[in-house]
Amino acid sequence: MAWGLTVPLTGVPIREHRSLISELxxxxxxxxxxxxxxxSDAFTPLVLASEWDDQLRLGTAVVPVHTRGPAALAxxxxxxxxxxxxxxxxxxxxxxxxxxxxxxxxxxxxxxxxTRDVLRFLKTALAGEKVDGEFDSFTIxxxxxxxxxxxxPPIMLAALRPQMLHxxxxxxxxxxxxxxxxxxxxxxxxxxxPDKELAARIFVCxxxxxxxxxxxxxxxxxxxxxVPGYAAxxxxxxxxxxxxxxxxxxxxxxxxxxxxxxxxxxxxxxIVHGSPDECRAHIDRYLANGLDTPIxxxxxxxxxxxxxxxxxxxx
Numbered sequence: 523m524a525w526g527l528t529v530p531l532t533g534v535p536i537r538e539h540r541s542l543i544s545e546l547x548x549x550x551x552x553x554x555x556x557x558x559x560x561x562s563d564a565f566t567p568l569v570l571a572s573e574w575d576d577q578l579r580l581g582t583a584v585v586p587v588h589t590r591g592p593a594a595l596a597x598x599x600x601x602x603x604x605x606x607x608x609x610x611x612x613x614x615x616x617x618x619x620x621x622x623x624x625x626x627x628x629x630x631x632x633x634x635x636x637t638r639d640v641l642r643f644l645k646t647a648l649a650g651e652k653v654d655g656e657f658d659s660f661t662i663x664x665x666x667x668x669x670x671x672x673x674x675p676p677i678m679l680a681a682l683r684p685q686m687l688h689x690x691x692x693x694x695x696x697x698x699x700x701x702x703x704x705x706x707x708x709x710x711x712x713x714x715x716p717d718k719e720l721a722a723r724i725f726v727c728x729x730x731x732x733x734x735x736x737x738x739x740x741x742x743x744x745x746x747x748x749v750p751g752y753a754a755x756x757x758x759x760x761x762x763x764x765x766x767x768x769x770x771x772x773x774x775x776x777x778x779x780x781x782x783x784x785x786x787x788x789x790x791x792x793i794v795h796g797s798p799d800e801c802r803a804h805i806d807r808y809l810a811n812g813l814d815t816p817i818x819x820x821x822x823x824x825x826x827x828x829x830x831x832x833x834x835x836x837x
Contacts, residue, residue, distance in 0.1 A: 523809065525836050526553030526817040528583070528723060529567045531827040536567055540574050542828050547577040550836025555583040555613070555723070555817045559621065565598050572605040580610050583698050583723060583817060584680040586617035587633075587640040589626050593665050595640065596647040603648070603671035612648075613698050613721075614640060615680025618749055633751075635659045638689055641677060645693075648674040678721065682755035687713040696720060696814075701752055703791035704807045706759050711812035721815035724805060727795035728830045729823040735795035738821055740781040743792060748772045748780070764788060793821075798833040 527546065530536050543554065554571050558564035564582040571580055580602070585595065595614075603610045616633030623630045639657035646653050650670030653662045676695035681687045687710065690697040696719030699710055707722070714720055725742065727735035746752055748769055756765060764785060771779035794804045805816050820830045 524552045524815040525550055526555050526815055527551055527831055528555055528557055528817055528819040530562050531820060531831060532822050534827055536562060536570060542831060543571050543574045547575060549832060553579045553581060553815060555581045557583060558585055565602055568602055569605060580606050582613045584613040584615035586622060587614050587637050588617065588622040588628050588630060592640055592643045592662060596644055596667060599675060600648060600667050600671050603673060603675045608673045610675045611678060612675045613678045613680065618751055631659045634685055637679060641693055644677055682751060683758050684713045691715045691718055701746060701792060704811055707808055707811040707813050709759065719814045721817055722813055723817045723819050724808065725793050725819050725821055726801050726834065727793055727821045727823055728798050728801055728834060729795060730797050732795065734823060735793060736786060736789045739789035739793035740784045743784045743789065744768055744772060744780040801834060
């Protein structure tokens with residue numbers, strides 16, 4: 523059974539992860555997945571992890587397809603695939619206009635076309651073939667990796683709704699999602715189909731202080747699920763009316779009212795919290811509904827997150 527952890531842990535310097543990563547496999551973890559928002563890039567923590575451990579599968583969840591050129595992305599992926607042959611998974615996704623344009627000053631091309639084109643480019647380039655031609659969202663002239671990886675990494679797509687899930691089913695090796703409940707897994711799985719890997723980042727507050735966990739959840743839900751892509755995802759999941767008061771308050775600039783409008787029932791669906799045993803049991807229900815790979819994102823609760831990650835291990 524897969525059991526993944528998101529790195530780096532919030533607020534923990536990358537160099538301080540060494541002792542944890544070197545023992546994760548013995549604790550029952552199978553996977554280590556990075557993130558890329560406004561902290562570390564997606565590749566550096568996994569490069570270090572490839573030297574600190576030789577068993578864990580290493581994945582990016584996810585690298586934005588707009589913020590690096592296709593060739594630069596292929597080179598980074600090839601280097602990590604060479605460091606961890608057969609253990610690296612390249613997760614790519616459209617990210618958001620805030621990150622791509624607001625933070626990086628890059629035009630936010632139509633996300634579906636850009637993701638599809640980068641996926642097709644990478645599959646060809648990482649196989650060691652020359653890429654030369656026009657895609658809908660860019661043109662490549664005579665690019666070939668100097669050294670293609672001996673084992674080309676699987677490529678998974680960040681996918682929240684049917685169109686991207688169908689692309690993942692047709693052309694990728696699986697899909698990566700997040701901000702979903704146990705029951706949502708079945709709807710996502712139905713669109714992806716039974717044959718491709720489905721991974722999901724699951725936000726975990728390992729504390730028995732339910733009020734603390736819910737306050738953390740209120741902030742995160744109001745912040746993330748008002749972003750257009752996630753809002754559309756939850757509309758598709760059937761939560762448009764449930765989230766309407768929160769969205770209206772957020773749009774009016776009243777963040778406190780938006781957080782107050784997040785229903786407790788929604789927090790308890792989307793944020794796993796409780797004792798470590800209760801958290802593991804909750805994650806098990808995701809697996810029972812069709813999730814293949816849970817990627818635990820341990821949320822800070824005032825305790826040492828290195829210890830928290832150990833407490834959430836399978837053994």
